[in-house]
Amino acid sequence: MTGRLRPTVLYTALIVLVIITVLPFVWVISGSLRTTGDILANPGAWLPTQATFDNFVRLFSKNGFSTFLSNSIVVAVVIVIGNIIAASMAGFALAKLEFRGKRIAFAAVLIALMVPFSATFVPQFVVTVQLGLVDTLAGIALPSLVLPISIFIMRQFAAGIPDELLEAARIDGASEIRIFFQIFLPLAGPAVATVTIMSFLASWNNFIWPLIVAQSADSYTLPVGLAAMSQAAGNVKDYGLVLAGAVVVMLPVLVLFLFLQRYFVQGIVATGLK
């Protein structure tokens, strides 16, 4: 008897929870397709009475929004490439090479992972000022070029490669650089995919650091630009416009997530394995 009842109860409970969980997404998307007047007049409505793409048209004709979008893309591409290169090198070294200072290097990765950002952003900002990189995309991207989580993912992957494979190449006289490029990297596809996803996510969704470094609208990334647009709107917010902006910010990640859920899951579980 319980065998029949329980799944029905559980599925119903799960579906109710799913609805609560995805409600905000539904609202953002449906709101972006409604006029601001409609949104303010019918706050309880689920679906647009009259769907319109007018908000998106206004959004992209508005000064700056295209700049925020291209800034976000540039920063994300730089950060992803940086992470793939630097983290695969560091992960390989930590997992497969014997060297002096290995424990120090590993401790540094752990420290980088654990130190709260809010504890270091003031001096990070001072450093960025000294480097002359305030209000530049380079200043936004630089601290995230090698994320500790990327190194963890790569190190964990490298540790799974049998030592015999590398030893055989060493006996044949291959240098470590050659082993890295010709044996390790060709095998590292899945780890590279996970690092790509995780570092793209970190870059695309990063909010507080770009908020600090970007001082003018020319170097705003999407989240910072969107927050500024929303705050500038004043008392009666142009909800249609900002929700269209919200859709542009969220959509790339949700689409990636839909198709590449596996890699997201691997990435988050990797943080659990430290």
Added chain:
Amino acid sequence: MAFALQAKTGAPLTRRRPPHTGIAWLFLAPFAVIFVVFTAIPIISSLAISLTDMKSADLQTPFGVDFSGLENYVSLLSDPNFVRAILNTLIFVVVGVPVTMVIGFALALVLNNGIRRFRSVFRGLFYAPVVTNIVSVALIWQYAFNQNGTVNEVLANLGFAGPNWLGDENLAMPVVLLLGIWRNFGTAMLLFLAGLQSVPEDVKEAAALDGAGPWRRLWSITIPLIMPTTLLVSVLLSVFFLQVFDEPYLLTNGGPLGSTESMALFTYHQFGFGNFGISSAASFILLIIVAAVSALQFRLLRSRS
């Protein structure tokens, strides 16, 4: 004797340089540079700046500031706004962590043991908030909890007059907390799922044969066996909620009347006012709290496993 010792340790007595030292550090160089510039130097200088009266005007000449000793720390601890921020952060942790964990654990349990179909669909949907951009979601949260927003519209249909959620000193905090929980329970669920999958089936089956019911098995077998996961999740969530910034910044900017101002947000506001010394001192206090909590929880983790 020397031979015996050598055989015992398996290493030659004359210490040789490990074979890959040069090349390994070459591979680690990009990380090392970024680490030194953006983590090591900032931690040290954070402490140094916190002992000075540095202001934003001193940015071009950071070495020309005056040493002020512990003055920033003293004035912080006697500042009611900072004390309020500490208490608020405590509320975020004490309420946010257990609630998020219970939701995440319950979902993981249902997805792992309760149902057979659509597991990965549910898992994906529950995890979606984690990957979503917080600025986008905060916008809809603000709209939904507006005086004339969706939540109040629903309440009005039920015959209640809804309050101005984010404008009320007592109600703003629960709304901000709710966003933090919504955004994090997917992570807890995923880590618990990984933990539950490591519980051996045969142990549970043996207990079932001995007559232990499902609740008994949960209490006596599953929960003790996944203790390492539980501690890990509690560390990650505690560290998150201790540093909570995005949610209060975007929803209320710490208001009304400082009722949702977290320590991280306080730090940011002091930074915005140009009080770099005070801001660094506040963030150093936060750093010590985060480090202490992590160390405590990892110690617990080690002693149990």
